[in-house]
Amino acid sequence: MIKTRRKPFYSFKSNIFSAMTRVITVISGKGGVGKTTTTANLGTALVHKGHSVIVLDANITTPNLSLHLGIPLYPITLHDVLKKRADMREAVYTHSSGLKVIPASLSINSMKGVKMSKLHTAIINLLGASDFILIDAAAGLGNEAQAAIDVADEVIIVTNPEITALTDALKTVKIAEGVGTKVLGAVVNRRRGHNHEYTVPQIEDMLETEVLSTIPEDLAVPRSIANKMPVVHYSPRSKSSRQFKNLASIITGERWVEPARSKKWYEKLFSWMA
Ligand code: ADP
Ligand code: MG
Numbered sequence: 526m527i528k529t530r531r532k533p534f535y536s537f538k539s540n541i542f543s544a545m546t547r548v549i550t551v552i553s554g555k556g557g558v559g560k561t562t563t564t565a566n567l568g569t570a571l572v573h574k575g576h577s578v579i580v581l582d583a584n585i586t587t588p589n590l591s592l593h594l595g596i597p598l599y600p601i602t603l604h605d606v607l608k609k610r611a612d613m614r615e616a617v618y619t620h621s622s623g624l625k626v627i628p629a630s631l632s633i634n635s636m637k638g639v640k641m642s643k644l645h646t647a648i649i650n651l652l653g654a655s656d657f658i659l660i661d662a663a664a665g666l667g668n669e670a671q672a673a674i675d676v677a678d679e680v681i682i683v684t685n686p687e688i689t690a691l692t693d694a695l696k697t698v699k700i701a702e703g704v705g706t707k708v709l710g711a712v713v714n715r716r717r718g719h720n721h722e723y724t725v726p727q728i729e730d731m732l733e734t735e736v737l738s739t740i741p742e743d744l745a746v747p748r749s750i751a752n753k754m755p756v757v758h759y760s761p762r763s764k765s766s767r768q769f770k771n772l773a774s775i776i777t778g779e780r781w782v783e784p785a786r787s788k789k790w791y792e793k794l795f796s797w798m799a
Pocket of ligand 2: 560561562584589590661
């Protein structure tokens with residue numbers, strides 16, 4: 526059984542700066558489904574809309590946000606902040622896309638003495654510095670991922686349209702709900718359009734949350750990473766970029782997801798049997 530902790534009494538919702546900063550964690554359970562891609566691209570799409578955004582790599586053991594963005598070895602990282610060697614604001618790096626990034630250290634030696642419990646205080650020090658803080662969570666359901674869910678007021682679940690990713694995604698939905706973090710919805714990444722893939726209504730039934738956006742499999746994504754840029758910046762007209770921009774509009778409330786017609790019990794049963 527998954528153990529969940531109660532959210533601490535203090536919440537960003539009660540902070541005087543909370544009206545200015547939304548803290549959203551991007552989580553998946555399963556690794557490699559597209560958390561970092563979603564964090565970087567949702568962040569950049571929000572920047573293109575005129576918002577200020579900080580993306581933070583909360584993946585302490587296997588960080589890769591800075592690799593997606595081609596950030597050179599940065600002298601101050603989240604590791605230094607969590608070891609109380611530096612202030613969060615000193616660790617902010619500005620990418621050429623305008624996105625502000627707090628990278629994690631790529632060195633295996635830096636992990637010594639890092640306390641994930643300090644993440645909460647570190648985020649408090651950032652409140653008011655931007656409109657959004659997007660946290661790229663670690664894979665799995667361990668301490669790293671839990672801390673990233675705990676500190677956020679909202680989470681976005683990233684999944685692929687296949688059973689292995691969906692099963693882990695469901696666990697993250699339950700963990701977020703258990704600690705009182707609002708589940709904004711799911712992003713279904715890498716849809717190839719094959720018959721064996723789960724459909725949006727099936728995914729919504731399974732996760733009991735709405736699908737905010739479906740991102741197609743797109744060669745422009747790995748190409749953009751090879752060029753050290755988010756795809757919305759590198760290839761703004763690509764099919765994946767269009768979906769990431771829609772996702773940004775949904776997050777800001779400019780667009781909304783059509784509410785799915787609630788299915789009758791026998792319809793659910795038939796779709797599961799199928
Ligand atoms: P995670 O952070 O969940 O581990 P990543 O965002 O790093 O996953 O994505 C893993 C790999 O999948 C990346 O190397 C990226 O190139 C590829 N990828 C992600 N999304 C897409 C997509 N929509 N189309 C094609 N490739 C993708
Ligand atoms: Mg990642």
